[in-house]
Amino acid sequence: MSAWRPLGRVVVVGAGSAGCVLAARLSERDDVHVTLLEAGPDHRSADTPPEIAGASFVAAKDLPGRSWLDLLATRAAGQDPRVYTRGRGIGGSSAINAMVALPGLPADYDEWVSRFGCTGWGWDDLRPCFEQSALVLHRAPRGEWGEMSMAMAAAVPRAAEGVLLTRTADGRRSSVNDCYLEPARGRHNLTVIGDALVDRVLLDGRRAVGVLLADGRQIPADTVIVAAGAIHSPAVLLRSGVDTPGVGDNLHDHPSFPIALRRHRPAALDALPIATVAMLSSEMGEGSDGVDDLQLLPMEHVDPSMPDLAMVMAALMRSHSRGTVRLASSDxxxxxxxxxxxxxDGRDVAPMTAAIDAVEQALAHPAFAAVGEVLPYDRSPDGVRAALGDYVHAAGTCAMGTVVDTRCGVIGYEALLVCDASVMPQVPRANTHWPTVAVAERLVQLI
Ligand SMILES: Cc1cc2nc3c(=O)[nH]c(=O)nc-3n(C[C@H](O)[C@H](O)[C@H](O)COP(=O)(O)OP(=O)(O)OC[C@H]3O[C@@H](n4cnc5c(N)ncnc54)[C@H](O)[C@@H]3O)c2cc1C
Incomplete structure (x- = not known):
């Protein structure tokens, strides 16, 4: 484990769910100066574009400049690569996500300790980090729910309560730019720089001494924390020549299968797309306890050009299959x-099938027939593989226990840390924003 040392001048690479928490919390300390670097645009909370502040994450993610438009990914073997959405700009993915806030199960974090050796990262350690996070959480009132959410609540009683969302009581998105960075902006020891694409970490031997930006600027540092997300953090390390085994391996997400409906009445495109989710259990136990490992996600609208298209996603919240992130270029x-x-991994096939079964059962409820007509889909093994999607919950590519130690220090290096969804050795059975915030809160406690 990396030895404790003064942090001094800290450069944080990436102003997303983890990076903004790190910058805000570390700059509470007078002995630290934090420079937060973000590839996309920076703005104050009051200047948040309406598409990002509003109810629809579909509008947020489609806002020019706020996602990595050239980033492609292959979900399953045989598929062509398609865009993999990641937030870009201040707040990172928290500024464009669907705002669902779930912590995951205690067993998810206890497994980080028992299976991956991440001492200090069990549920008893992380629970206070969830509870004390500065996230603003609120359930949408029923009056704001769309027909799809109402139908899911009728079909699956566990969906009736609705889900916590990272937004205020008056319905404004609360990203980590709003609830972490904004209150810290006035500090003399915090500098936020937007439109700053980091090329690589500068190393003196095996010690990080700063970063090089793509435009040639160099920023010296006593400590570098890479928080560029589960896709770009391993890319930054690989461009830097970091040779720790496992960088970019262990990539995983929650696989999902979409079933579309043609609505009888089109949705309002500025309406809240997701107000509830249904967690169910496959009760299939090979390498898993089979509890709450399925999520059914009803979406009121998914595409601005097709307001009559709605969707239910069947997601597998615990998967064993693993992929990779590799450099395509040193550019x-x-x-x-x-x-x-x-x-x-064959263990994922039966529970994925159970997730699709569960959606079909829900869609058989008359409440959904009143919303729209289910469009044809192919649930043969080949059909499922061809249509398989992601859940925008990439994790694991700088895994704790393999690439980083239990203080998030890159193994074999000094003054170089990684902290974001990439350090999760196994993604929890939850949407990943709140867990990523908790991971960053925990690291700040530890250092
Ligand atoms: C469309 C969408 C919907 C989602 N919905 C939900 C949801 O409803 N609930 C939920 O819990 N989770 C959701 N997620 C997932 C969740 O938001 C992410 O898992 C979480 O925000 C990841 O945090 P992070 O800190 O790891 O990375 P990010 O928040 O993605 O932050 C990484 C930051 O680093 C920056 N960066 C990358 N490379 C560089 C570089 N070289 N130099 C400088 N900066 C760089 C990026 O621009 C970005 O701002 C969603 C994600 C997306 C994309």
Missing amino acids: PTIDPTVEFDMLS
Whole structure:
């Protein structure tokens, strides 16, 4: 484990769910100066574009400049690569995500300790980090729910309560830019720089001494924390020549299968797309306890050009299949090659099938017939593989226990840390924003 040392001048690479938490919390300390670097645009909370502040994450993610448009990924073998959405700009993916806030199961984090040796990262350690996070959480009132959410609540009683969302009581998105960075902006020891694409970490031997930006600027540092997300953090390390085994391996997400409906009445495109989710159990136990490992996600609208198209996603919240992130080029403006290889581990096939069964059962409820007509889909093994999607929950590519130690220090290096969804050795059975925030809160406690 990396020895404790003063942090001094800290450079944080990436202003997403983890990076903003790190910058805000570390700059609470007078002995630290934090420079937060973000590839996309920076703005104050009050200047948040309406598409990002509003109810629809579909509008947020489609806002020019706020996602990595050239980033492609292959979900399952045989598929062509398609865009893999990641947030870009201040707040990172928390500024464009669907705002669902779930912590995951205690067993998810206890497994980080028992199976991956991540001492200090069990549920008892992380629970306070969830509870004390500065995230603003609120359930949408029923009056704001769309027909799809109402139908899911009728079909699956566990969906009736609705899900916590990272937004205020008056419905404004609360990204980590709003709830972490904004209150810290006035500090003399915090500098936020937008439009700053980091090429690589500068190393003196095996010690990080700063970063090089794609435009040639160098920023010296006593400590570098890479928080560029599960796709770009391994890419930054690989461009830097970091030779720790496992960088870019262990890529995984929650595989999903979409079933579309043609709505009888089109949705309002500025309406909240997701107000509830249904967690169910496959009760299939090979390498898993089979509890709450399925998520059914009803979406009111998914595409601005087709307001009559709705969707239910069947997601497998616990998968064994693993893929890779590899450099396509040493040029920092070229995104890495991303292959998830979902369903390559045979243990994932039966629970994925159970997830699709569960959606079909829900859709058989008359409440859904009143919303729209289910469009044809192919649930043969080949059909499932061809249509398989992601859940935008990439994790694991700088895994704790393999690439980083239990202080998030890159093994074999000094003054170089990684902290974001990439350090999760196994993604929890939850949407990944709140867990990523908790991971960053935990690292700050530890250092
Ligand atoms: C469309 C969408 C919907 C989602 N919905 C939900 C949801 O409803 N609930 C939920 O819990 N999770 C959701 N997620 C997932 C969740 O938001 C992410 O898992 C989480 O935000 C990841 O945090 P992170 O800190 O690892 O990375 P990010 O938040 O992605 O932050 C990484 C940051 O690093 C920057 N960066 C990358 N490379 C460089 C570089 N070289 N130089 C400088 N900066 C760089 C990026 O621009 C980005 O701002 C969603 C994600 C997406 C994309």
